[in-house]
Amino acid sequence: xxxxxxxxxxxxxxxxxxxxxxxxxxxxxxxxxxxxxxxxxxxxxxxxxxxxxxxxxxxxxxxxxxxxxxxxxxxxxxxxxxxxxxxxxxxxxxxxxxxxxxxxxxxxxxxxxxxxxxxxxxxxxxxxxxxxxxxxxxxxxxxxxxxxxxxxxxxxxxxxxxxxxxxxxxxxxxxxxxxxxxxxxxxxxxxxxxxxxxxxxxxxxxxxxxxxxxxxxxxxxxxxxxxxxxxxxxxxxxxxxxxxxxxxxxxxxxxxxxxxxxxxxxxxxxxxxxxxxxxxxxxxxxxxxxxxxxxxxxxxxxxxxxxxxxxxxxxxxxxxxxxxxxxxxxxxxxxxxxxxxxxxxxxxxxxxxxxxxxxxxxxxxxxxxxxxxxxxxxxxxxxxxxxxxxxxxxxxxxxxxxxxxxxxxxxxxxxxxxxxxxxxxxxxxxxxxxxxxxx
Numbered sequence: 001x002x003x004x005x006x007x008x009x010x011x012x013x014x015x016x017x018x019x020x021x022x023x024x025x026x027x028x029x030x031x032x033x034x035x036x037x038x039x040x041x042x043x044x045x046x047x048x049x050x051x052x053x054x055x056x057x058x059x060x061x062x063x064x065x066x067x068x069x070x071x072x073x074x075x076x077x078x079x080x081x082x083x084x085x086x087x088x089x090x091x092x093x094x095x096x097x098x099x100x101x102x103x104x105x106x107x108x109x110x111x112x113x114x115x116x117x118x119x120x121x122x123x124x125x126x127x128x129x130x131x132x133x134x135x136x137x138x139x140x141x142x143x144x145x146x147x148x149x150x151x152x153x154x155x156x157x158x159x160x161x162x163x164x165x166x167x168x169x170x171x172x173x174x175x176x177x178x179x180x181x182x183x184x185x186x187x188x189x190x191x192x193x194x195x196x197x198x199x200x201x202x203x204x205x206x207x208x209x210x211x212x213x214x215x216x217x218x219x220x221x222x223x224x225x226x227x228x229x230x231x232x233x234x235x236x237x238x239x240x241x242x243x244x245x246x247x248x249x250x251x252x253x254x255x256x257x258x259x260x261x262x263x264x265x266x267x268x269x270x271x272x273x274x275x276x277x278x279x280x281x282x283x284x285x286x287x288x289x290x291x292x293x294x295x296x297x298x299x300x301x302x303x304x305x306x307x308x309x310x311x312x313x314x315x316x317x318x319x320x321x322x323x324x325x326x327x328x329x330x331x332x333x334x335x336x337x338x339x340x341x342x343x344x345x346x347x348x349x350x351x352x353x354x355x356x357x358x359x360x361x362x363x364x365x366x367x368x369x370x371x372x373x374x375x376x377x378x379x380x381x382x383x384x385x386x387x388x389x390x391x392x393x394x395x396x397x398x399x400x401x402x403x404x405x406x407x408x409x410x411x412x413x414x415x416x417x418x419x420x421x422x423x424x425x426x427x428x429x430x431x432x433x434x435x436x437x438x439x
Contacts, residue, residue: 032335033064035326037079037089039319041069044289048355056342063335072202075319076100076403083109083324090327091336093319094149096133097397098142098231098434101320105136105148111323112146116337122150125344125361126317127386133397134320140438142397143230149320152343153286153352154360154382156301156391157207157314160273160281164296165192169279173298177215177305184256187279193258195251196278198269200262203403205248205410206395208282210314213244214392215302219310222389229393233435236428245413245420252414262411273297284315285378289356292372299377301385312392313385317360358382395427399434402427 040049046069053065068089070078076095080103082088094101094110104110117123123131130151137145159180161173166183169190174180184194199205217225217240228234251257258269258278266283273281274294282302291297304311321340327333342348346367349359353369358378363369371379385391396403409426412418 031062031064033066034091034332034335034339035066035068035089036339037068037070037075037092039070039072039075039093041071042286042289044355044357048351048357051351052343052348055347056339059342060335060338065339072319080104080107080109083326086326088324088326090324090332091339092322092324094322095319096149096316097394097402099396099400099403101134101148101322102136102140102142103400104324106140109325110148111325111327111333112148113150113323113337113340114147116341117147117150119337120341122341122344125346126150129389129391130317130360130386133316134322141231143226149322150340150344151317151320151360152348153318154358155284155286155315155318156358156378156381156385157211157282157284158381159211159300159302160283160287160291161298161300162273162276162279162294162296163298165276165279171279173300174303177303180303184251184280188256193278194256194280196258196269196273196281197261198258198264198266198272199411199414200265202266203407204266204269204281204283205414206403206406207284207314209244209248209410210392210395211282211302212247213240214312214314215304216240216244216308217312217392218304218308219312219388219390222312222392225312225393228431229395229398231398231434231438234431236431237424241424241427242420245423249413249416249420253416262414285358286318288358288372288374288378292356292374295373297374299374299381301381310388310390312390313381314392314394315385316391316393353379399431401434402430405430 038049040046049067053067057063057065075093079088079092079094094104101110131147132143134149135143135145135147166173169187169192171183171186174183187194197204224234270287270290274290301311301313321343323333323336327336344361346361346364349361349363350367350369352359353363353371353375356372356375358375396406405426409418409423413420413423
């Protein structure tokens with residue numbers, strides 16, 4: 001088998017890159033070196049990926065995994081350009097939705113993985129509704145057609161709470177949204193910052209607004225949201241979205257957020273929360289590995305209001321493992337398929353669970369895992385949410401530019417110099433332009 005080396009043309013230049021590639025091809029007929037990009041940048045995640053890569057290499061003698069870890073934002077900026085230029089990864093994580101996976105599928109930069117789904121039985125490990133989040137039709141329709149990836153971790157955006165802080169304030173974990181609002185008011189009256197949040201970097205504000213909105217949607221009435229996210233039509237300009245934006249603006253303006261939140265990144269706010277600052281934090285299960293360091297921290301779904309029995313929870317799965325167009329031949333594609341299969345195997349799921357993270361693939365019955373209380377709560381939620389068909393969506397998946405639109409407008413909403421109606425209107429303007437572009 002030929003040795004596959006992906007050189008960076010920007011560093012070597014096209015001619016030097018081709019020369020180096022030719023030398024490598026003649027130097028070793030059996031070794032393979034495969035470029036892989038992922039977005040696992042937290043300490044616990046890095047340790048898991050190093051272990052899984054070593055295990056894969058041991059099971060495939062002669063194969064070397066060249067791993068590059070990039071943050072979510074960096075991946076969005078560089079992935080499509082790198083693959084288009086021919087010096088990107090053969091295997092990569094890619095954000096689902098129109099702006100990333102959809103755009104790369106349209107440009108022929110990703111390969112379908114349906115044959116590997118059949119070969120390895122990935123559809124037996126993860127539900128069809130989860131796999132649908134990686135489908136794109138030739139017409140450009142999201143959620144239909146061929147499948148272009150599969151994820152290793154499940155994700156739920158939920159409500160972290162510090163039980164000690166709540167106990168000290170005489171507050172029980174809320175069972176309804178109405179109880180949640182009362183708890184926030186009680187904490188504020190006692191001088192305790194109700195919410196830990198940081199908006200200088202990453203997307204905690206987006207997740208908070210979406211989580212509040214989708215908790216008010218019952219799973220039996222989810223069709224409107226599904227159509228919106230999958231680009232089938234609809235509008236962001238709804239009473240529910242405006243009410244959610246209004247409530248979050250009220251919290252931001254009236255002292256419900258940790259002081260100085262505008263200058264704190266999401267990751268730094270998580271560390272402050274772990275240290276005991278703030279009673280609640282709305283974010284995702286990807287922080288489990290960090291959160292487990294404080295046994296007072298627990299995790300639950302953002303509760304729905306009275307009358308909503310199966311509230312939606314924002315989430316789904318983490319960025320999908322995908323095969324790029326740089327896998328030029330069947331041998332390279334088969335190796336990529338085997339690698340992804342290992343990343344979503346029961347063995348990998350067990351490794352992730354032991355590190356405190358929520359796997360998308362179910363754990364085997366004989367798995368030797370000592371679950372932290374936090375992860376046990378997350379796994380129970382994952383099962384219940386999937387059983388209720390109550391897994392919601394990330395709003396930014398709805399158009400190629402929606403994440404930027406949300407990020408550009410959220411600071412103005414929180415600062416109070418943009419009305420909730422104008423905020424929601426900006427999202428809908430973006431979305432309607434996208435719908436027109438599809439025709």
